[in-house]
Amino acid sequence: METILAIDLGGTSLCAALVGRGGDILASAVRTHSLGEEGDPDGWWAMLVEAVAELPAAEVRAIIPTGFSSSQVLVDRAGKAVRLAKCFPRHGATAEAEELAAITRGTWLEMTPCHPLARLRWVQTHDPEAFARARHVLQPKDWLVLRLTGRTATDRVSNAWALERRGGLRALSLFRRARIDAGLVPEMFEPWQVVGPCTGLEGLAGVPVLCGAMDSWCASLGVGSGCLGDAYLISGTYDAGGVLTDVPLEAEGLATQPWGSGLFHTGGWSGGGVDCLQWLAGLLGEPDAAAVVALAGAADPDLPPLLFLPGLSGEGAPGWSAATRAGFAGLHRAHGPAELARSVLEGVAFADRDLLGGLPFERLLIGGSFAQVDSWCQIRADVLGCPVIRAGTETPGLTGAALAGWTGLGVYPTLGAAQSALAEPARTFQPDPAMARRYQRLFAVHKQMQAASRMLSEGFVGL
DSSP, X not given: OEEEEEEEEOSSEEEEEEEOTTSOEEEEEEEEOOOOSEEOHHHHHHHHHHHHHHSOOOEEEEEEEEEOOSOBEEEOTTSOBSSOEEOSSSOTTHHHHHHTTXXXXXXXXXXXTTSHHHHHHHHHHHOHHHHHHOOEEEOHHHHHHHHHHXXXXXXXXXXXXGBBTTTTOBOHHHHHHHTOOGGGSOOEEOTTSEEEEOOSSTTOTTOEEEOOEEHHHHHHHHTTOOSTTEEEEEEXXXXXXXXXXXXXXXXXXXXXXEEETTEEEEEXXXXXXXXXXXXXXXXXXOSSHHHHHHHHTTOOTTSOOOEEEOOBTBOOTTTOOSSOOOEEESOOTTOOHHHHHHHHHHHHHHHHHHHTTTXXXXXXXXXXXXXXXXXXXXXXXXXXXXXXXEESOSOHHHHHHHHHHHHHTTSSSSHHHHHHHHOOEEEEEOOOHHHHHHHHHHHHHHHHHHHHHHHHHHHTXXX
């Protein structure tokens, strides 16, 4: 049977899977890791080699990677990493972003602490020797492509930040204003285009390696989000999502960029997600995040409201505040562990609503590690006031990468056709009108709590 080798390098694991033409995962292998402010690119490659060696022999038509973004691997002329990768958690380039705040006019991405130029300036300032040796800056999945093919390449979706809004050309003036060489960004491909033949994996020599794209793009395809009026959400360590429109729409603190097929994407990643559940599990002595979800089911709905504000490691989109901290509001003596658990699920859902920027959409498609939790999907439907459609796949990143791969090979004429065949929905959650009204009122309080947390935290930084 013909397969595609899809690779998903996530923040907690790397998964390599053989995916058939119908989107079915025939075999997979996983290696876990822990990602901090910096990551080891050579370790990621070692995990991939081990995972692929564990897979059964198969007829592999192509190899395509995806992976986390807002992270940079700097490589020298020989293709070796010059330092540990600067990774997305959390706000390590805040000062550099403030320095470069005014230079992004006319490009697709406003300056934030996660902007690649802010990250590059950080390395330039704090590790000048490594920066001087750097020839190219790569996304983590681009690093895997380099090791697979010996060729430096990247994709236009993940690197829209480096493009002009008009014409889609490389934004040379952006790099000039930052005093950074535009040549650090290598040749750009579409995600489904072939970079070159595989030379780096035993048994797969000569197999075409496609460029791939960042995890949010692939996962949005994998959950079936590809139509005007769609929004999507990937439930993971930190939630990521966005809204698809036919013209660029701006929302403060969110990234707007071309998304392919004539659509534009506005979104980002949040400060809330499964990480909040894992924190509460440790606090309550529960074994894991799944136990927190189970505990939330016993919450007493007649007790006074309890609000949780995500921000355990600072605030992601749209606030981008390193100083914001999490907290509970409305604690009552009658509240217990079950009510704390329920409020964390609700708080992450409120952060998801923030993440979608108040932009109009008709339905939300959801996937990811905790999208299989019915109660959390229902909470999101009630908080957002719209249908929430759970994807049929539990691995939307792999599914999205595979459908882009099959499209690149010509098996499907368009990404939309590939989605129709591979990305079928599993279940729809309709909002409960009474709960939606309740959450609408609580969301207003959530916004007040958010503002108060920023004022308090930013006013006492360093104390």
